[in-house]
Structure formats: structure tokens, C-alpha cells
Amino acid sequence: MEESTELTVSIGEAAKELGVSVKTVRRWADAGKLRFERSPSGHRRFYLSDLKRIVPRDLEALDDRITINYARVSSHDQKPDLVRQVQVLESYSSANGWQFETIQDLGSGLNYNKKGLQKLLKRILSGEVGRIVITHKDRLLRFGSELVFAMCEEFETEVVIVNKSSEALSFEQELVQDMIELIQVFSARLYGARSHKNKKLIDGISKAVDEVK
Structure with missing residues (x-):
């Protein structure tokens, strides 16, 4: 047999x-x-003549892994923002010709147990997600998003952040947002999400924060 x-x-x-x-x-x-x-x-040896002819994008096009758009807001009052996020993400994915699904989540960026986030992580771990698309880094988690990004890198899942330029918050701003989110969660549990006392407390905290800025 003739050797190649x-x-x-x-x-x-x-x-x-x-x-x-x-x-x-x-x-x-x-x-x-x-x-x-x-x-x-x-060990595997690859044919150089094949590699010279191949356009990586052509192989990626054959990759049937799904793109998942992930949108999140912290509270029911932010539902209009959730709708806007979904519109931006789906328009972006459609414009790029990606086959996609959209996961919507409602809950604090400090909460690791949100249903949508858990669903997203399970899909990534299963190896079926080729790409996740988010509007801002903190839509995944306020703190700890780097852990999700590391998981994506391990499972070869691309992370696309649509609005990179507008996501830069100072450390103090992030702490303020986290504090308000925590108070919203505990206040809603104590008084009810739609109660007058809950709204009065959150409005008072927001006003105090604005005065300190």
C-alpha cells in the first residue's frame, strides 16, 4: 500500500x-x-492542504449549536425594560443570521438561583449552546459573571455583549445598585411587592441615594 x-x-x-x-x-x-x-x-495529524482551503466560518456555519439570548430585569416594575432587551437581542441575532432562542429572567443580579439563569447554565453544560447574547455584562450576574464567562470558554460558547460601551459602572455605583436590589427583595417579602409601604420605602431610599450622589 502506497504511503501518503x-x-x-x-x-x-x-x-x-x-x-x-x-x-x-x-x-x-x-x-x-x-x-x-x-x-x-x-496523536492526530491534520492535512495542511485541507487547512489551506478551509474557511473557518464555513465550518462554523455547519455547527448546529443554538444561540441563546438572555434578558433579565430585577423587578416587575422593570418589565418595559425587559421587553426592550428582548427586542434588541432578537434583532441583533436575526441580523447576524443566527438560529436563536430567548430566555427571560426576573430577579436580582445577586441571585444565582433564578430559573432562567439555571436553565441557561444547564444548556451550556450540555454543550448545545454555541453562543449567548446579552445587552450588558451584569444581565447575567452583578458579581460573578466572570465565572459564567469561564464556563463558556471551557465549553466553547461564545459570549456576545451588545452594549459594551455603556456598561462601565464605578465600584461605588455597582454597590449602590446592589444595595437597592437587596432592599427591594426584602421589602417586597415583608410588605408585598405592590404595597404602599414597599413603594414608599424604595422611593425614600432612591431619593436618599440621589441626594448623596
């Missing part, structure tokens, strides 16, 4: 040639999208 004379490269060299991660090359190879042979030591 085609030039082959390692998986690391293949990733560099294509401009993607080693994990992505491995995933494409496992899915049969990239030819490879095994070296005597058992």
Missing part, C-alpha cells in the same frame, strides 16, 4: 493555521468536518 505523501501538522499547528482554539479543531474533527490521520504515537 501529504504534509500533515499537529492539532496545535492546525488550530493556529485556522485561527481557532485547539478544542474547536478537536470538536470539528470529532464531528467529521476535518480529515486527520493518527501518528504512530496516536
Whole structure:
């Protein structure tokens, strides 16, 4: 049997040639999208001639993993903002030609147990999510979003933040927002989300914060 004379490269060299991660090359190879042979030591070797012809975007187009838009607000009073987030996210995904689903969440950015967030994380862990799209970084979590981003990197899930330029808050501003969200949660439990006492307390706190700024 005649031995192949085609030039082959390692998986690391293949990733560099294509401009993607080693994990992505491995995933494409496992899915049969990239030819490879095994070296005597058992390592994958990829055909350089194939890599020269391939446009990574073409392989990504064959990737049937879903895009998930994630929108969140802290309270029922912010429902109009939730509607706006969904419109922005779905318009953005549609414009990019992505097949998408949208998850909507209601709850504090300090709450790790929100139903929508838990659903999103389970989908990422299952490996079926190719991309998540959010309007701002803190829509996932006020603190700890970096942990979610690290999980996305591990499972090769791209994170797209639509409004990067308008998300920069000072540390003090973030603390104020977190404090107000916590008070809203406990006040709603104590008095009821729609009660006069709850509204009066939140309005008073908001006014005090504005006066300190």
C-alpha cells in the first residue's frame, strides 16, 4: 500500500493555521468536518492542504449549536425594560443570521438561583449552546459573571455583549445598585411587592441615594 505523501501538522499547528482554539479543531474533527490521520504515537495529524482551503466560518456555519439570548430585569416594575432587551437581542441575532432562542429572567443580579439563569447554565453544560447574547455584562450576574464567562470558554460558547460601551459602572455605583436590589427583595417579602409601604420605602431610599450622589 502506497504511503501518503501529504504534509500533515499537529492539532496545535492546525488550530493556529485556522485561527481557532485547539478544542474547536478537536470538536470539528470529532464531528467529521476535518480529515486527520493518527501518528504512530496516536496523536492526530491534520492535512495542511485541507487547512489551506478551509474557511473557518464555513465550518462554523455547519455547527448546529443554538444561540441563546438572555434578558433579565430585577423587578416587575422593570418589565418595559425587559421587553426592550428582548427586542434588541432578537434583532441583533436575526441580523447576524443566527438560529436563536430567548430566555427571560426576573430577579436580582445577586441571585444565582433564578430559573432562567439555571436553565441557561444547564444548556451550556450540555454543550448545545454555541453562543449567548446579552445587552450588558451584569444581565447575567452583578458579581460573578466572570465565572459564567469561564464556563463558556471551557465549553466553547461564545459570549456576545451588545452594549459594551455603556456598561462601565464605578465600584461605588455597582454597590449602590446592589444595595437597592437587596432592599427591594426584602421589602417586597415583608410588605408585598405592590404595597404602599414597599413603594414608599424604595422611593425614600432612591431619593436618599440621589441626594448623596
